[in-house]
Amino acid sequence: MKRYFLASLLALTLPVLASAQATQTAEFSALEKEVEAARIKFKIPGLSLGVLKDGKLIYSHGFGLRDVAKKLPATPETLYCIGSSTKAFTATSVLMAVDAGKVKLTERPVTYLPYFQLRDPEASALITVSDLLCHRSGLPRTDFMMLAAEGTLSRKELIQAVGQAKPTAKLGEKFQYQNILFAAAGEIAANAFGMPYEQVIETKIFAPLGMTRSTLSVAKALADKDHATGYDPATQKPLSWRDIAATAPAGAINSSVVDMAKWVEALLQGGKPLLSAESYAAMTEKHMTMTPTVGYGYGWFLPKWREISVVEHGGNIDGFNAEVAFIPEKKWGLVMLSNVSGSPMAAEIQEIVWRNLSGEKTEEKKPSTSEAIKPAAPPVPTKDEAGSYVSTAPAMTMKVSFEKDHLVLSVPGQPPYAMQHAGGRAYRLAPPLPEGFKATFDEKGMLWEQPGVKISLVKEKAITYAAPLSVDALLEKMLEATGGKVAWSKHKSRVDTLMVDFENQGMQATGEGYQSQGRQAQRLNVTAIGKKIGWIATGYDGKAAWVSFSFLPPQPIQKSERSRAEADLAMGLLEPKVLFEKFAITGTDKVEGEECYVLVKTTKSGERMTDYVSTKSFFVLRRDTDTPEFYSDFRESGGVIVPHRSIQKNPSMGNIVTTIQSTRWDVPVDNKVFAAPK
Numbered sequence: 001m002k003r004y005f006l007a008s009l010l011a012l013t014l015p016v017l018a019s020a021q022a023t024q025t026a027e028f029s030a031l032e033k034e035v036e037a038a039r040i041k042f043k044i045p046g047l048s049l050g051v052l053k054d055g056k057l058i059y060s061h062g063f064g065l066r067d068v069a070k071k072l073p074a075t076p077e078t079l080y081c082i083g084s085s086t087k088a089f090t091a092t093s094v095l096m097a098v099d100a101g102k103v104k105l106t107e108r109p110v111t112y113l114p115y116f117q118l119r120d121p122e123a124s125a126l127i128t129v130s131d132l133l134c135h136r137s138g139l140p141r142t143d144f145m146m147l148a149a150e151g152t153l154s155r156k157e158l159i160q161a162v163g164q165a166k167p168t169a170k171l172g173e174k175f176q177y178q179n180i181l182f183a184a185a186g187e188i189a190a191n192a193f194g195m196p197y198e199q200v201i202e203t204k205i206f207a208p209l210g211m212t213r214s215t216l217s218v219a220k221a222l223a224d225k226d227h228a229t230g231y232d233p234a235t236q237k238p239l240s241w242r243d244i245a246a247t248a249p250a251g252a253i254n255s256s257v258v259d260m261a262k263w264v265e266a267l268l269q270g271g272k273p274l275l276s277a278e279s280y281a282a283m284t285e286k287h288m289t290m291t292p293t294v295g296y297g298y299g300w301f302l303p304k305w306r307e308i309s310v311v312e313h314g315g316n317i318d319g320f321n322a323e324v325a326f327i328p329e330k331k332w333g334l335v336m337l338s339n340v341s342g343s344p345m346a347a348e349i350q351e352i353v354w355r356n357l358s359g360e361k362t363e364e365k366k367p368s369t370s371e372a373i374k375p376a377a378p379p380v381p382t383k384d385e386a387g388s389y390v391s392t393a394p395a396m397t398m399k400v401s402f403e404k405d406h407l408v409l410s411v412p413g414q415p416p417y418a419m420q421h422a423g424g425r426a427y428r429l430a431p432p433l434p435e436g437f438k439a440t441f442d443e444k445g446m447l448w449e450q451p452g453v454k455i456s457l458v459k460e461k462a463i464t465y466a467a468p469l470s471v472d473a474l475l476e477k478m479l480e481a482t483g484g485k486v487a488w489s490k491h492k493s494r495v496d497t498l499m500v501d502f503e504n505q506g507m508q509a510t511g512e513g514y515q516s517q518g519r520q521a522q523r524l525n526v527t528a529i530g531k532k533i534g535w536i537a538t539g540y541d542g543k544a545a546w547v548s549f550s551f552l553p554p555q556p557i558q559k560s561e562r563s564r565a566e567a568d569l570a571m572g573l574l575e576p577k578v579l580f581e582k583f584a585i586t587g588t589d590k591v592e593g594e595e596c597y598v599l600v601k602t603t604k605s606g607e608r609m610t611d612y613v614s615t616k617s618f619f620v621l622r623r624d625t626d627t628p629e630f631y632s633d634f635r636e637s638g639g640v641i642v643p644h645r646s647i648q649k650n651p652s653m654g655n656i657v658t659t660i661q662s663t664r665w666d667v668p669v670d671n672k673v674f675a676a677p678k
Contacts, residue, residue: 057261078337138170141178
């Protein structure tokens with residue numbers, strides 16, 4: 001399975017339009033200037049903001065445009081998707097059922113949902129309702145299946161399907177965000193009250209609070225005259241509202257700042273009139289540790305601002321970004337709803353609002369005369385910053401390379417990012433990525449910063465390795481081990497029958513893989529719990545890579561010279577020096593206990609592919625590009641030896657296990673299979 005799944009979240013440039021509805025006041029003029037400046041900086045078309053003080057809404061305002069084409073201004077009444085900010089409503093509905101004596105947090109979900117079962121028998125026997133509400137089930141994000149199955153599986157079937165996903169941690173071992181298990185929590189509330197989940201939220205929360213314009217129905221939201229259009233930051237195009245009916249408890253609420261302020265007012269009153277004091281306390285206390293400074297309650301993140309406890313949850317869904325936060329100690333709150341995906345504004349808005357409510361003033365620093373005339377220190381040569389940087393908490397590795405005249409940052413599972421010098425030894429990720437992603441180097445390593453996160457990484461020392469054989473000798477042994485030049489030269493095309501297990505997603509796929517003359521493609525039908533839920537197609541047409549899904553819009557793929565090597569019929573073994581410009585044996589490492597040479601291959605454009613070559617068999621046991629892929633079950637086929645099993649370790653989807661069922665060599669392949677579906 002090729003690795004063309006993730007698209008970068010890019011900034012969106014749109015014109016500014018002052019909102020028409022709010023009266024400017026001296027009290028909020030400074031805040032408005034900061035919010036508008038941040039909106040422009042992060043290239044957000046429109047947003048609506050509500051601020052609460054002493055437990056009451058004291059300010060609401062719209063900034064920019066809710067619809068760019070029609071030039072419609074955002075207002076406090078504009079409806080947006082709030083995405084995962086819905087989870088707090090779901091948690092509240094479960095706790096209301098607890099207060100009614102209908103649910104126990106310590107009880108197993110199967111008590112209320114007889115079909116609930118996890119793949120790990122131990123976890124299935126021990127998991128509780130509480131575990132569902134604080135993301136400690138041991139299951140990773142299964143959003144790929146969630147998106148694929150929407151419209152084909154019911155909520156019950158989706159919960160059954162996620163139960164078949166292989167866990168990546170023990171129950172309670174670590175925080176792992178889990179949307180579908182929040183859908184299970186919503187179904188528990190529905191079961192308790194004897195009505196659909198949507199009706200529970202509407203009658204038990206919206207109605208008592210007077211949230212008259214809020215809805216879980218996309219159709220109703222779009223029928224409202226004051227609704228926002230969502231935008232894709234990468235393409236600057238409007239996006240369709242995504243209807244996630246099956247996983248509604250995880251993120252389907254649509255609301256306005258005015259309505260959401262009523263929700264926050266209730267929370268600042270200790271949850272009244274919705275929750276008992278005990279349930280409110282349970283919801284806002286830490287049940288899971290995320291980082292040393294951030295915990296998670298039931299449907300709420302629990303960070304700090306200036307050592308003061310904050311309760312907050314953001315939301316991201318196609319074209320929309322939300323932030324809902326409150327500080328119980330101060331009786332402060334905020335609601336921000338905006339119409340562009342993946343914006344850093346959620347973290348920025350808290351700092352702006354809390355600082356303004358505290359009375360702090362932001363003053364623009366003017367350089368002194370001496371500072372103004374002092375020449376800037378020349379930057380450290382960028383080549384000196386290249387290397388591998390490692391963090392143990394969280395466990396991660398970032399690689400920085402010097403390519404042509406600039407630095408490039410590589411993070412496992414993502415495309416490489418160009419870095420732009422920002423003064424001294426500081427660099428930011430180059431536009432069109434949004435601001436706020438920054439790396440600062442020092443003698444020890446690198447400080448990585450992004451909205452709400454700071455990570456210190458240590459630079460690994462370079463070790464000069466004296467290989468016992470030359471690169472040419474190793475390349476020759478790799479070719480001979482798999483059949484030799486003559487055997488590989490006979491083949492012009494290949495068609496594989498494939499079986500794919502997305503083992504951490506709970507779904508499978510079958511289909512075919514095609515290779516011919518430097519082109520490749522895969523066409524797969526995807527199933528879950530035995531039902532077809534969609535299709536995936538990926539490929540390289542000889543010029544560019546592409547990926548297409550039945551359940552997502554076309555995904556932009558960064559042009560890559562390395563894609564040609566990934567599509568090579570002979571796995572790059574027959575003519576490696578045609579595909580790559582530079583080769584280096586940098587050391588040895590073990591793959592599944594077997595000693596391997598580490599062979600780094602670099603294209604003319606500076607892209608890397610790293611092969612881990614067995615020192616015994618000279619088979620490639622692992623190959624790293626954007627993600628690592630492991631190979632096994634080497635068998636003879638068509639006079640050459642090829643791996644019949646591969647495992648791609650994709651950070652967003654988990655393990656993708658591909659098994660070759662059969663191979664047809666040198667058969668005609670229709671050129672159409674290498675082109676992206678229209």
